[in-house]
Amino acid sequence: MMNPATLMGQNVKVNAQLQKNQIKIGQQTNIVLSATTPQQAHIVFPPLADTLIGKVDIVNQSKIDTLTANNQITYQQIITITSFDSGYFAIPPFSFRLKDDTTQNLLTEALLLTVQTVPVDTTKAIKEIKPILQAPFSIWEYKTQIILGIVVIAAVLALIYYFRKIRKPKTIIAEPVVVKRPAHEIALEALNQLKEQKLWQQGQVKEYHIIISDTIRTYIEGRYEIGAMEMTSDEILRSIRLVINNEQLKQKLTQVLVLSDMVKFAKESPLPLENEKVLEFAFDFVNETLVNFNQEESKNV
Numbered sequence: 001m002m003n004p005a006t007l008m009g010q011n012v013k014v015n016a017q018l019q020k021n022q023i024k025i026g027q028q029t030n031i032v033l034s035a036t037t038p039q040q041a042h043i044v045f046p047p048l049a050d051t052l053i054g055k056v057d058i059v060n061q062s063k064i065d066t067l068t069a070n071n072q073i074t075y076q077q078i079i080t081i082t083s084f085d086s087g088y089f090a091i092p093p094f095s096f097r098l099k100d101d102t103t104q105n106l107l108t109e110a111l112l113l114t115v116q117t118v119p120v121d122t123t124k125a126i127k128e129i130k131p132i133l134q135a136p137f138s139i140w141e142y143k144t145q146i147i148l149g150i151v152v153i154a155a156v157l158a159l160i161y162y163f164r165k166i167r168k169p170k171t172i173i174a175e176p177v178v179v180k181r182p183a184h185e186i187a188l189e190a191l192n193q194l195k196e197q198k199l200w201q202q203g204q205v206k207e208y209h210i211i212i213s214d215t216i217r218t219y220i221e222g223r224y225e226i227g228a229m230e231m232t233s234d235e236i237l238r239s240i241r242l243v244i245n246n247e248q249l250k251q252k253l254t255q256v257l258v259l260s261d262m263v264k265f266a267k268e269s270p271l272p273l274e275n276e277k278v279l280e281f282a283f284d285f286v287n288e289t290l291v292n293f294n295q296e297e298s299k300n301v
Contacts, residue, residue: 012037014096016108024116025086026255026274028059031079031111035096039071042099048079053092055085056113059271084255084277085248086117118237118254183222184290190215191282200275206263208275212282213260216253219286233257249288252281 013036020029035043045064052058060080067074083089091111097104190211199208217228217236226239237254244250259278262268270278 012041012043012096012098012106014043014094014106014108016091016094016111018091018111018113021112022114022116023083024118025084025251026082026259028080028082028271029113031081031091033077033079033094033108035075035106037073037075039068039073041073043075044097044099045075045077046094046096052079052081053089055087056081056083056089056091057273059273081113082271082274083113083115084251084281086115086251089113089115117251118234118258183219184286186222187215187219187286188283191279191286195279200272205270205275209260209263209270209278212256212278213264216256216282216285223289233261244289246288249285253285256281256285 015032015034017032017034018029019032023029033045035045037043048058048061050058058079059082062078064075064077067076089112091113093107093110096106096108098106194208194211194215199205199211214229217231220226220228220236220240224240224243226236228236228239231239236257237250240253241250244253256278259268259270259274263270
């Protein structure tokens with residue numbers, strides 16, 4: 001005689017569906033888990049951790065909703081996922097089971113998630129940075145500077161006359177030597193200060209991402225002599241690919257710049273995990289390029 005739980009399992013239908021099976025790095029999509037059972041059955045949903053598979057993270061899990069119709073109960077749960085790496089990710093089947101049956105698992109179909117990078121047209125040559133446009137010249141705009149210049153010149157002539165008259169030797173005062181700090185020290189100091197300020201935890205999400213973006217842009221200018229502060233994110237990424245070969249490192253830089261642009265211009269509201277990841281990626285970019293920087297300096301010694 002067949003086990004009642006086994007008979008009941010034959011009347012249970014489970015399903016997993018991706019709302020969008022193709023996203024860009026850092027974007028989100030939902031997996032809808034559902035199970036339809038007889039009213040007397042008790043279904044157990046699969047347990048979930050923070051990570052679905054290696055490079056696909058779970059951002060949020062909804063409560064399990066129920067709908068009763070025609071002597072059947074339909075259970076549904078929505079799982080929000082994201083990924084910060086590009087590629088094709090096979091999501092294995094989800095395993096359901098009946099509460100009173102520990103021997104039989106009810107499996108859904110496997111899913112395929114495609115994560116794309118931000119498109120970069122590598123067929124086009126890198127263009128020169130556009131020069132700064134000069135405003136039309138007007139002498140009246142500089143009247144204060146002209147008057148000040150005349151006063152300074154008069155003062156200098158008076159001093160020359162005075163010192164020549166009294167014939168005292170001119171004292172030469174050595175200017176202090178200003179040691180330029182390495183770009184990575186300035187960047188890491190700024191990122192550590194930002195981490196301690198906890199801006200996004202206090203609701204200052206836009207300011208948080210602007211500081212990260214400006215810090216990385218300033219670091220790129222000092223490290224690679226690229227005018228990053230005056231360039232768009234796409235222009236920076238096209239320029240940086242010529243000096244960095246590490247694809248994973250370029251993806252981290254892409255995530256920092258793209259998410260910052262989305263917050264500043266598209267008024268995006270990142271999730272807490274995204275806020276933490278983008279700061280982590282900024283630290284990684286500086287630290288990993290710093291290794292190459294030190295190596296280059298040692299070669300030149």
